[in-house]
Amino acid sequence: MQLALSAEDQKFREQMRTFFTTEVSEDIRRAVIEGRELTKEQIVESQQTLNKAGLAVPHWPTEWGGQDWSDLQRHIWNEEMQRAGVPTPLAFNASMIGPVLAQFGSQEIKERFLPKTANLDIWWSQGFSEPDAGSDLASLRTTAVKDGDDWVVNGQKTWTTLGQYGDWIFTLVRTDPDVKKQAGISMLLIDMTSPGLTVRPIELIDGGHEVNEVWFEDVRVPAENLVGELNSGWTIAKFLLGNERVGVAPVGTTKRILARAKSLAGERASEPLLAARIAELENDLLALELTALRVVAHSADGEPHPASSVLKLRGTELQQAVSELMVDLAGPASIASGAGGDSALDEWTHHTTPTYLNLRKASIYGGSNEIQRQIISRTILGL
Amino acid sequence: MDFTYDDEQDALRDAVRGLLTKAYGDFEQRRQTTKVDPGFSEKTWTQMAEMGLLGLPFSEDDGGVGAGPVEIAIVCQELGRVVAPEPYLHAVVLAGGLVAACGSAEQRGELLGALSAGERLLAFAHDEPGSRWAATASGVSATEDGGSWTLSGTKEPVVQGARADTLVVSAQLPDGGTGLFVVDGEAATRTGYPTYDGGRAAKVVLDSTPATPLGEPGRDLASSIATILDLGRIMAGNQAIGAMEVALRQTTEYLKSRKQFGVPLSTFQALTFRAADMYVSLELATSLVQWATMVVESGDPDAVRDAAARAGLQVSRAGRHVGQEAIQLHGGIGMTAEYAVGSYTSVLTMLEHLLGDGSHHLTGLSERITDHEDLDPLAIA
Ligand SMILES: Cc1cc2nc3c(=O)[nH]c(=O)nc-3n(C[C@H](O)[C@H](O)[C@H](O)COP(=O)(O)OP(=O)(O)OC[C@H]3O[C@@H](n4cnc5c(N)ncnc54)[C@H](O)[C@@H]3O)c2cc1C
Numbered sequence: 066m067q068l069a070l071s072a073e074d075q076k077f078r079e080q081m082r083t084f085f086t087t088e089v090s091e092d093i094r095r096a097v098i099e100g101r102e103l104t105k106e107q108i109v110e111s112q113q114t115l116n117k118a119g120l121a122v123p124h125w126p127t128e129w130g131g132q133d134w135s136d137l138q139r140h141i142w143n144e145e146m147q148r149a150g151v152p153t154p155l156a157f158n159a160s161m162i163g164p165v166l167a168q169f170g171s172q173e174i175k176e177r178f179l180p181k182t183a184n185l186d187i188w189w190s191q192g193f194s195e196p197d198a199g200s201d202l203a204s205l206r207t208t209a210v211k212d213g214d215d216w217v218v219n220g221q222k223t224w225t226t227l228g229q230y231g232d233w234i235f236t237l238v239r240t241d242p243d244v245k246k247q248a249g250i251s252m253l254l255i256d257m258t259s260p261g262l263t264v265r266p267i268e269l270i271d272g273g274h275e276v277n278e279v280w281f282e283d284v285r286v287p288a289e290n291l292v293g294e295l296n297s298g299w300t301i302a303k304f305l306l307g308n309e310r311v312g313v314a315p316v317g318t319t320k321r322i323l324a325r326a327k328s329l330a331g332e333r334a335s336e337p338l339l340a341a342r343i344a345e346l347e348n349d350l351l352a353l354e355l356t357a358l359r360v361v362a363h364s365a366d367g368e369p370h371p372a373s374s375v376l377k378l379r380g381t382e383l384q385q386a387v388s389e390l391m392v393d394l395a396g397p398a399s400i401a402s403g404a405g406g407d408s409a410l411d412e413w414t415h416h417t418t419p420t421y422l423n424l425r426k427a428s429i430y431g432g433s434n435e436i437q438r439q440i441i442s443r444t445i446l447g448l
Numbered sequence: 449m450d451f452t453y454d455d456e457q458d459a460l461r462d463a464v465r466g467l468l469t470k471a472y473g474d475f476e477q478r479r480q481t482t483k484v485d486p487g488f489s490e491k492t493w494t495q496m497a498e499m500g501l502l503g504l505p506f507s508e509d510d511g512g513v514g515a516g517p518v519e520i521a522i523v524c525q526e527l528g529r530v531v532a533p534e535p536y537l538h539a540v541v542l543a544g545g546l547v548a549a550c551g552s553a554e555q556r557g558e559l560l561g562a563l564s565a566g567e568r569l570l571a572f573a574h575d576e577p578g579s580r581w582a583a584t585a586s587g588v589s590a591t592e593d594g595g596s597w598t599l600s601g602t603k604e605p606v607v608q609g610a611r612a613d614t615l616v617v618s619a620q621l622p623d624g625g626t627g628l629f630v631v632d633g634e635a636a637t638r639t640g641y642p643t644y645d646g647g648r649a650a651k652v653v654l655d656s657t658p659a660t661p662l663g664e665p666g667r668d669l670a671s672s673i674a675t676i677l678d679l680g681r682i683m684a685g686n687q688a689i690g691a692m693e694v695a696l697r698q699t700t701e702y703l704k705s706r707k708q709f710g711v712p713l714s715t716f717q718a719l720t721f722r723a724a725d726m727y728v729s730l731e732l733a734t735s736l737v738q739w740a741t742m743v744v745e746s747g748d749p750d751a752v753r754d755a756a757a758r759a760g761l762q763v764s765r766a767g768r769h770v771g772q773e774a775i776q777l778h779g780g781i782g783m784t785a786e787y788a789v790g791s792y793t794s795v796l797t798m799l800e801h802l803l804g805d806g807s808h809h810l811t812g813l814s815e816r817i818t819d820h821e822d823l824d825p826l827a828i829a
Contacts, residue, residue: 270784
């Protein structure tokens with residue numbers, strides 16, 4: 066056992082810190098730190114800045130822009146990025162479809178999509194969930210039927226995050242209705258400008274437009290847009306969701322917000338109850354961060370650590386708890402969610418409750434916390 | 449000791465429920481109403497006036513009905529059940545309550561008569577940037593010149609401050625202390641905006657704005673404000689238990705109807721136990737809120753303060769528990785504006801932060817633990 070970073074990792078950390086705090090637009094980082102919503106352009110600009118420096122997709126194979134880093138270095142990269150208020154690369158591109166295409170895609174698909182995916186020249190959406198297929202994803206009903214050289218897709222996806230910006234959508238579709246439900250699913254890449262594809266907004270409880278419904282009416286998709294083998298979609302989806310869950314605990318971001326909460330609390334930070342609450346959150350976060358480090362250190366020998374399931378579960382709970390703290394710090398000012406620029410209340414207070422309400426999603430998507438508990442109890446505890 | 453309503457109270461509850469179900473029984477109607485200014489239905493407000501609800505707490509001499517806290521609580525619970533956006537708590541309980549407690553006979557007659565009739569909307573302009581549920585004011589100061597008063601400073605957020613015809617404004621007096629003033633809404637500079645619960649709030653800027661002292665000029669009314677805020681907490685608690693009850697019911701209904709993995713969600717014990725815990729939170733909060741409502745009747749400000757803090761703390765914990773779980777157990781659909789359950793959580797969050805969160809009340813209670821040996825809920829009044 067040994068705690069300190071090696072001299073090399075220490076130097077790596079400094080490099081990351083310097084890059085993130087000096088090379089990524091100050092405006093964008095300010096917006097992240099203040100809790101403002103980013104524009105599409107800002108997200109693209111930030112990812113392209115990272116990509117130019119080889120920092121957008123370090124976990125991909127090196128041939129497609131990845132870095133030959135250790136898991137610890139990837140962890141440091143991720144934490145420093147969040148700490149500096151740099152928007153993390155679009156998850157749909159960097160963590161979900163990119164690694165899938167690199168692993169399962171044909172050479173043609175890789176060449177066609179991976180460079181543009183890393184550089185966010187293509188904005189991907191995730192089209193998995195359907196109204197009746199949420200936690201039970203395998204019961205999805207959107208169909209793809211072969212017609213000549215095309216697939217013809219019909220059905221409805223829902224909860225498509227940022228689908229309004231999407232250029233392409235990676236979907237799970239039913240290609241064989243006659244077998245066990247997991248066995249008849251394939252993954253298709255669909256151009257969102259295809260005729261017959263409609264995106265409709267869903268308004269969420271924070272008033273924002275972040276998710277959408279996507280409808281497919283006889284949408285024709287070229288046969289070569291199938292990823293991997295026919296009917297192997299479930300295996301691919303499990304691979305993808307596994308990636309989605311790793312790194313989903315935004316420890317760096319939550320730490321940054323908690324530190325900010327402390328400074329915003331000012332004199333109130335010495336009130337016993339508030340101090341106790343902050344101390345407890347800091348401790349919980351420390352335990353989570355150390356768990357993340359243990360997982361990272363362990364998987365250096367190749368095998369994933371079982372405790373990685375703790376990260377999503379606890380990470381989202383703490384993210385939510387810190388957002389709740391921010392509302393309480395804002396006090397009555399937290400009511401003024403719709404106040405404009407000339408408000409007499411500090412701007413950060415306007416964002417607190419919408420953020421708190423919005424973050425209720427974190428324990429629902431990407432495998433709900435109940436599903437995480439099930440993974441822990443079944444797979445780890447053998448119950 | 450009796451926790452049940454009498455016949456008249458039952459009749460009141462049925463009448464209010466009838467009216468509000470017609471207005472907002474369909475959640476979509478609430479959504480449409482809150483989309484446009486002023487964020488509530490003037491028609492429903494008028495109907496509430498016609499039913500006597502807006503004058504409920506005020507004496508008949510002042511143009512009201514002269515009912516007690518239990519009746520007001522019944523109205524608040526029903527408002528909570530449909531998350532009605534009408535500003536009853538702000539206009540009637542808080543602003544109206546202050547006029548009733550501190551105004552001259554003439555002011556009471558004029559303001560409360562018009563409020564009760566639904567002709568004049570009052571708002572309580574009290575919160576200030578940086579203030580945290582205090583009963584005093586420091587961001588607006590009052591000046592006297594030859595018997596005429598003016599106010600200067602900023603109030604924000606003021607719930608329904610832009611729509612209100614008349615503002616009841618708290619302000620620092622020249623000799624210290626906090627006074628209350630009546631200000632014509634038009635005389636202030638107001639910037640209104642929507643709030644996350646579907647309501648409206650405003651920044652109210654006063655700049656040597658003419659104001660009339662409420663009651664005798666120059667009097668420090670901080671203790672009256674404190675008592676009205678305590679009453680507001682208890683009534684907000686009533687609104688919250690109405691909202692929690694429905695949020696729980698929607699959740700249990702959803703667990704029975706939503707199928708995943710080929711079975712209703714209610715077949716997963718992990719989820720049904722959590723619904724059971726929500727029920728436990730709701731029942732405990734209901735008990736404390738009903739008790740606190742009865743303590744109001746005792747008329748002892750210290751007892752009311754204590755009861756309001758205890759109810760406030762319990763409602764804070766229960767509201768977060770029930771609201772958060774209601775969304776979680778619904779999954780994604782609970783996050784949408786079109787589906788009601790998220791709005792219940794928004795409203796619960798609003799009610800709590802309007803009048804003091806759990807930590808605020810717990811701080812007050814922990815400062816007073818040595819005041820008593822044990823708590824006897826039946827010893828009051
Ligand atoms: C803001 C937001 C963004 C999203 N973005 C995307 C996206 O971009 N692309 C996409 O494909 N999907 C997306 N999703 C969908 C998300 O993955 C689903 O919401 C999630 O899988 C849960 O499904 P559901 O909403 O249908 O809830 P349900 O599956 O109906 O679950 C309801 C409740 O029951 C619990 N539950 C379900 N089954 C069990 C069980 N067996 N045991 C115990 N508890 C159980 C759940 O945990 C939850 O609490 C998003 C969701 C949200 C809220």
